[in-house]
Amino acid sequence: MRLLVSALLAAVASAAPLPYYCVLNADAGAWPEILSSIGLVRQPANLAHVFVARSGTPASNEWNQRVDQGAILILEGESSLAEMFGFRRGAGFVKAGSLTDVHRPGLAIVWEKGLELPVLDLPGGATVFARERWSGTPMMAGMRRGAGILLWLAVPPGERGYERFPYLLQALTDLGMERPFSSARLWAFFDSAYRSRVDLDYFAARWRASGVAALHVAAWHFWEADPEQDAYLEKLIAACHREGILVYAWLELPHVSEKFWATHPEWREKTAILQDAQLDWRKLMNLTNRDCFRAAADGTASLVKRFDWDGVNLAELYFESLEGIGNPARFTPMNDDVRREFRARSGFDPIDLFGTRRDEASQKQFLDFRAELARRMEEEWLGVLESLRREKPDLDLVLTHVDDRFDTGMREAIGADAARVLPMLDTHSFTFLIEDPATVWNLGPQRYQAIAERYHALTTHGDKLAIDLNIVDRYQNAYPTKQQTGTELFELVHNAARNFERVTLYFENSLLAPDLGLLPSAAAAVSRVERIGPKLVVESAHGVGVPWRGPAVVDGQPWPVRDAETVWLPAGAHSIEAAPAEPGPRLLRLNGELKAARSLDAHSIEFTYQSSARAIAVLDRTPRAVEIDSVPATPKSAGPNTLLLPRGQHIVTLTIE
Numbered sequence: 001m002r003l004l005v006s007a008l009l010a011a012v013a014s015a016a017p018l019p020y021y022c023v024l025n026a027d028a029g030a031w032p033e034i035l036s037s038i039g040l041v042r043q044p045a046n047l048a049h050v051f052v053a054r055s056g057t058p059a060s061n062e063w064n065q066r067v068d069q070g071a072i073l074i075l076e077g078e079s080s081l082a083e084m085f086g087f088r089r090g091a092g093f094v095k096a097g098s099l100t101d102v103h104r105p106g107l108a109i110v111w112e113k114g115l116e117l118p119v120l121d122l123p124g125g126a127t128v129f130a131r132e133r134w135s136g137t138p139m140m141a142g143m144r145r146g147a148g149i150l151l152w153l154a155v156p157p158g159e160r161g162y163e164r165f166p167y168l169l170q171a172l173t174d175l176g177m178e179r180p181f182s183s184a185r186l187w188a189f190f191d192s193a194y195r196s197r198v199d200l201d202y203f204a205a206r207w208r209a210s211g212v213a214a215l216h217v218a219a220w221h222f223w224e225a226d227p228e229q230d231a232y233l234e235k236l237i238a239a240c241h242r243e244g245i246l247v248y249a250w251l252e253l254p255h256v257s258e259k260f261w262a263t264h265p266e267w268r269e270k271t272a273i274l275q276d277a278q279l280d281w282r283k284l285m286n287l288t289n290r291d292c293f294r295a296a297a298d299g300t301a302s303l304v305k306r307f308d309w310d311g312v313n314l315a316e317l318y319f320e321s322l323e324g325i326g327n328p329a330r331f332t333p334m335n336d337d338v339r340r341e342f343r344a345r346s347g348f349d350p351i352d353l354f355g356t357r358r359d360e361a362s363q364k365q366f367l368d369f370r371a372e373l374a375r376r377m378e379e380e381w382l383g384v385l386e387s388l389r390r391e392k393p394d395l396d397l398v399l400t401h402v403d404d405r406f407d408t409g410m411r412e413a414i415g416a417d418a419a420r421v422l423p424m425l426d427t428h429s430f431t432f433l434i435e436d437p438a439t440v441w442n443l444g445p446q447r448y449q450a451i452a453e454r455y456h457a458l459t460t461h462g463d464k465l466a467i468d469l470n471i472v473d474r475y476q477n478a479y480p481t482k483q484q485t486g487t488e489l490f491e492l493v494h495n496a497a498r499n500f501e502r503v504t505l506y507f508e509n510s511l512l513a514p515d516l517g518l519l520p521s522a523a524a525a526v527s528r529v530e531r532i533g534p535k536l537v538v539e540s541a542h543g544v545g546v547p548w549r550g551p552a553v554v555d556g557q558p559w560p561v562r563d564a565e566t567v568w569l570p571a572g573a574h575s576i577e578a579a580p581a582e583p584g585p586r587l588l589r590l591n592g593e594l595k596a597a598r599s600l601d602a603h604s605i606e607f608t609y610q611s612s613a614r615a616i617a618v619l620d621r622t623p624r625a626v627e628i629d630s631v632p633a634t635p636k637s638a639g640p641n642t643l644l645l646p647r648g649q650h651i652v653t654l655t656i657e
Contacts, residue, residue: 018049022050029159034157038490038522041526055077071149087121109166125143126141139154149176160444161491183542184545185543188214190508200239211519213245219249244591249307261283310396312398314378325412378399394646403416403435404417410437436467436468441484469493483510497522527541544569546569552567553577553578592609600653615650619642619643626653
């Protein structure tokens with residue numbers, strides 16, 4: 001082992017660090033899942049920069065030099081290697097089953113199974129990140145050592161990588177590890193009820209730094225015009241646009257608004273016990289009723305036209321409840337219009353399903369009718385929104401639909417049937433956003449591959465599929481935290497990003513502060529990174545941000561798409577190398593799919609993009625002239641250096657004095 005490590009270290013001593021890791025033991029455990037969740041790539045030890053030494057790894061003096069020269073070494077449990085760096089067995093044992101972590105001291109971190117562990121003494125200068133809750137015994141600690149980093153864990157992190165130490169990756173970044181890649185493609189839901197008196201400019205900048213490309217704003221709060229509320233929303237949209245963030249109107253029909261519910265009791269949806277359908281926070285209206293539908297459609301049109309929205313998200317337009325027909329107090333729809341239509345088709349009143357007609361065949365007949373009714377409503381409302389494109393041609397559309405392929409009980413429970421809805425992608429332009437149902441929130445991140453496979457089998461429009469992750473407290477027993485955070489969150493986001501074109505988070509207020517810095521890395525889908533001579537080659541599925549300081553050449557040409565810390569690349573494989581001088585104006589970031597870019601001269605750049613909504617371009621200087629597809633244009637601006645560009649695929653030429 002000593003001779004092998006010595007040879008490996010000599011081979012890499014002079015190499016610039018790449019985001020490569022190596023587990024030094026035959027059994028890698030869950031470390032590949034942990035480290036790849038933020039974009040680190042597994043490679044042999046002679047190429048790696050981050051190393052994991054599991055319990056029992058023997059000491060080797062060469063590691064002193066390697067760490068001092070910049071290596072990151074993670075030490076798991078007891079070993080002679082850990083002892084060499086000062087993590088030595090002390091006196092006694094501790095029963096560990098619950099932790100406190102400096103990144104979120106008030107968060108309950110509970111292990112599913114407690115362990116009796118030896119107490120280890122720490123080297124001088126070590127920072128303790130996590131302690132056993134009751135005794136205060138250190139469970140995770142780290143330190144800088146020369147140019148390198150040491151991180152020690154008292155015990156393996158668990159079979160899936162997140163059962164014991166949710167914030168171990170944050171500890172590494174605290175100690176100086178740089179995140180390897182970035183994505184700026186996340187969407188997030190937003191409810192102003194949680195952010196009514198905040199600095200919107202501050203939050204817009206924070207969302208952008210967290211990789212958020214679009215905010216889906218709870219629009220029912222703004223359904224009726226109100227000077228104070230309208231001013232708030234206008235300020236929110238303007239702040240987001242300045243940061244390059246799109247803003248969508250998030251609708252939760254059949255809930256319209258509190259006032260709509262109060263004003264129109266005659267249009268309220270009914271449950272199977274014939275009570276008004278006020279279920280959880282939603283107050284459901286009977287959109288089957290033509291008068292109700294027209295009033296809601298007119299209100300939607302007014303709402304969309306009043307504000308500078310970039311898109312509309314038609315979310316969860318189906319029925320209650322998760323218990324399905326087994327819970328009549330929550331089961332909908334049972335309004336007069338639906339009952340009349342079904343009775344005309346089937347010959348019996350669906351309310352009889354809860355009285356004299358409980359046979360399985362009758363239930364199936366109504367549940368099939370209910371699923372078809374949900375599809376019909378969704379298509380009708382897509383038509384309403386598409387008609388608004390006559391006045392707002394850049395408006396993007398999203399249909400949020402709960403998953404019923406992975407959890408097949410959703411169709412009978414709430415009427416959601418993706419197989420009926422997905423064919424609409426053949427005739428309508430929208431993104432199909434698949435909502436992760438509450439029933440599977442406790443399952444692991446690998447489920448996103450299974451979900452993606454089921455949906456790709458139903459449509460040829462795979463580029464229109466997106467996934468919605470609910471980052472909230474789970475009602476199931478979940479360990480180590482009730483809400484997904486830290487490594488669990490990063491594994492969820494990373495697996496989702498590898499399998500879907502777009503990842504959406506519900507919701508921005510539930511995201512915990514310790515997670516924000518690494519979210520862009522978790523969302524990056526990089527399949528290859530290597531150094532070939534002076535060039536760094538990076539391949540990604542959706543485009544990616546690569547850490548970079550100074551001018552750059554991409555694919556042999558001066559590259560203008562860069563901010564102070566990141567070079568932004570299109571999808572595919574691209575090479576980067578240092579440039580001798582700045583080529584001219586820079587496109588700091590683009591909210592859209594970058595296809596190509598080039599510097600024309602010291603004053604001009606050109607780039608091609610594609611976007612289902614408007615694309616927001618943020619520049620380092622104010623443009624003097626703009627051409628879109630070789631035609632002079634005056635696009636709307638969100639600030640002196642920020643342009644709102646049309647949806648679709650376009651070539652933009654900018655001249656800057």
